[in-house]
Amino acid sequence: MSLRRLGANIRSIHTQTPAYPGHIQLNAFENAFLAVGSAVVSLMNPYRADLIAALGETTAGSSLPKLRDIMLANPEGRQILKDRPRINTRTVDMDALARLPANTWGRTYINWLERTGVTPDSREPVHYINDPELAYVMQRYRECHDLYHCITNFSVNVESELAVKYFEFANLGLPLAAISAIGGPLRILSNAKKRDRLFSEYVPWALKTGSTSRCLISVYWEKRWEQDVEELRRELGIVDSPARWPKSKKTLDVDSDASFNLANSNPGPGSGSQSGNETDNTSHAPGTVPPIG
Amino acid sequence: MSLLCSGAIRQSATRKWASRTFIRCTSSYSDRDQKTTSFGFKTIPAHEKESMVKNVFDSVASNYDLMNDAMSLGVHRLWKDEFVSSLKPGRRGPMRCIDVAGGTGDIALRLLDFAREKYADRETSVEVVDINAQMLKEGHRRFKQTMYHNTPQVSFHEANAQELPVEKFIDNSYDLYTIAFGIRNCTSIPDVLKEAYRVLKPGATFACLEFNKVTNPLLGPIYDQYSFSVIPLLGTLLTGDRASYQYLVESIRKFPSQPEFAQMIRDAGFVTGKDIDGAAWNNLWGGVACIHTGVKV
Numbered sequence: 001m002s003l004r005r006l007g008a009n010i011r012s013i014h015t016q017t018p019a020y021p022g023h024i025q026l027n028a029f030e031n032a033f034l035a036v037g038s039a040v041v042s043l044m045n046p047y048r049a050d051l052i053a054a055l056g057e058t059t060a061g062s063s064l065p066k067l068r069d070i071m072l073a074n075p076e077g078r079q080i081l082k083d084r085p086r087i088n089t090r091t092v093d094m095d096a097l098a099r100l101p102a103n104t105w106g107r108t109y110i111n112w113l114e115r116t117g118v119t120p121d122s123r124e125p126v127h128y129i130n131d132p133e134l135a136y137v138m139q140r141y142r143e144c145h146d147l148y149h150c151i152t153n154f155s156v157n158v159e160s161e162l163a164v165k166y167f168e169f170a171n172l173g174l175p176l177a178a179i180s181a182i183g184g185p186l187r188i189l190s191n192a193k194k195r196d197r198l199f200s201e202y203v204p205w206a207l208k209t210g211s212t213s214r215c216l217i218s219v220y221w222e223k224r225w226e227q228d229v230e231e232l233r234r235e236l237g238i239v240d241s242p243a244r245w246p247k248s249k250k251t252l253d254v255d256s257d258a259s260f261n262l263a264n265s266n267p268g269p270g271s272g273s274q275s276g277n278e279t280d281n282t283s284h285a286p287g288t289v290p291p292i293g
Numbered sequence: 294m295s296l297l298c299s300g301a302i303r304q305s306a307t308r309k310w311a312s313r314t315f316i317r318c319t320s321s322y323s324d325r326d327q328k329t330t331s332f333g334f335k336t337i338p339a340h341e342k343e344s345m346v347k348n349v350f351d352s353v354a355s356n357y358d359l360m361n362d363a364m365s366l367g368v369h370r371l372w373k374d375e376f377v378s379s380l381k382p383g384r385r386g387p388m389r390c391i392d393v394a395g396g397t398g399d400i401a402l403r404l405l406d407f408a409r410e411k412y413a414d415r416e417t418s419v420e421v422v423d424i425n426a427q428m429l430k431e432g433h434r435r436f437k438q439t440m441y442h443n444t445p446q447v448s449f450h451e452a453n454a455q456e457l458p459v460e461k462f463i464d465n466s467y468d469l470y471t472i473a474f475g476i477r478n479c480t481s482i483p484d485v486l487k488e489a490y491r492v493l494k495p496g497a498t499f500a501c502l503e504f505n506k507v508t509n510p511l512l513g514p515i516y517d518q519y520s521f522s523v524i525p526l527l528g529t530l531l532t533g534d535r536a537s538y539q540y541l542v543e544s545i546r547k548f549p550s551q552p553e554f555a556q557m558i559r560d561a562g563f564v565t566g567k568d569i570d571g572a573a574w575n576n577l578w579g580g581v582a583c584i585h586t587g588v589k590v
Contacts, residue, residue, distance in 0.1 A: 011517075027522070029522065033522075033526055034529065037527075041530050048533065051529075051533075
């Protein structure tokens with residue numbers, strides 16, 4: 001390593017000027033340390049959504065510039081980069097969406113949020129990406145994760161979350177999706193029913209659809225709330241989702257492993273991970289972690 | 294007429310501008326007069342430091358021991374053992390000790406164990422004082438696992454080291470005052486030293502274990518890199534709180550050097566050894582940690 005590179009790797013003990021609020025600059029050693037550390041700790045404690053987020057950011061590498069270029073190549077994506085919209089309960093008018101007709105994308109999203117008990121708020125902000133525009137792309141991905149769940153019609157139990165991860169890997173190419181896709185199933189190795197459903201039905205569909213459909217990072221979801229959801233799905237190339245939902249909201253899926261969650265397979269502070277995870281029981285308050293067992 | 298008016302207007306406008314500028318000048322004077330202190334590398338008004346430090350320790354309290362082990366790779370235990378054995382509590386009979394900023398009770402426990410094991414002393418007592426209730430709760434919880442729980446040998450008090458309440462902490466009443474890894478978090482070190490001087494008996498010892506300056510040119514940079522790279526990341530990984538650990542490593546750099554601190558101890562009225570390593574202070578691990586002692590005469 002040249003002396004100059006060595007110099008750049010040395011942590012200065014003086015405070016650094018952040019490129020955007022919340023920005024923490026890491027050198028190569030720290031990046032690697034955080035990547036490995038967050039992988040280990042989040043595998044041990046899947047409720048640490050902030051570490052899953054850190055894992056995603058430290059391993060993003062060249063995938064973010066690629067996604068940004070995909071956005072730049074598409075007029076809708078360019079508009080997103082210009083506007084930099086955020087998705088949370090303050091920026092999205094939930095009440096207005098709830099009043100839309102039942103077949104619209106907006107109403108489908110609200111229904112999905114209610115069924116899973118997830119909230120779009122409390123996504124961990126991006127810290128470890130140096131370029132502000134790429135940091136926005138990462139933030140956008142994190143906030144759109146729920147929308148990807150919704151458009152593919154997957155719920156938030158373990159096998160559904162993993163299916164979405166496989167889909168994301170095929171569609172967006174983020175290393176974190178691959179890491180979760182590999183690490184996640186370790187948690188359900190014991191549950192044969194879930195494993196089978198995941199690998200025989202969900203994964204083949206997810207990989208095929210993810211790779212043939214349009215790259216979802218460049219979709220301006222907020223401008224399509226009134227669009228018919230089936231038409232939207234056809235337009236994007238996401239059809240015939242094999243996802244299966246529990247019969248009723250109050251039914252406890254006894255097969256699902258109640259002890260951990262989807263935070264393990266989450267890009268960011270888990271969309272579903274924090275609340276709907278462990279089982280398909282969505283009767284607990286959104287945004288809270290359900291008790292174990 | 295109009296000229297006069299406009300003149301008058303201009304004059305009053307000028308006066309207003311001048312008075313505004315004057316006010317701005319005086320308020321910046323008073324800003325300069327307002328005491329500021331350091332919070333890590335940031336400069337903040339002195340009156341805010343206490344609550345900011347409180348927030349740091351509220352958030353680290355439950356994981357404090359885990360973090361100490363992770364950051365120092367367990368070495369902090371060796372430092373604390375060395376600190377307590379150099380003080381030899383109980384050698385000249387039972388002592389009344391006060392351990393300040395001792396929240397989680399590491400030093401208190403070692404003092405009592407040392408007296409009991411080396412000198413069969415079950416009368417030595419330690420009063421653990423800390424400004425942070427969360428830390429004291431952790432200490433109390435830890436002591437429940439020992440034989441000293443519910444005995445007069447240990448007690449816990451919430452108080453500010455800079456102004457210990459006079460009714461509870463009487464002048465000239467303690468044989469040993471210890472403060473380990475706490476003094477750099479206090480807003481005014483001279484005030485802490487003054488209180489220490491007040492409550493100690495004549496002939497009693499003041500002892501402080503604290504992180505200090507590493508002057509060794511090989512060890513120094515490595516230590517800096519480790520502090521500023523690894524420790525905040527360990528904070529992120531283990532507790533999700535980078536900012537508190539960033540504060541901790543920065544506050545170490547802002548602490549006075551070994552001779553400066555020895556002088557501050559003398560200024561409070563204590564007598565110390567000469568300003569060399571081994572006399573007024575004792576460096577551990579090249580200065581990463583350091584034991585300063587003084588005696589009240």
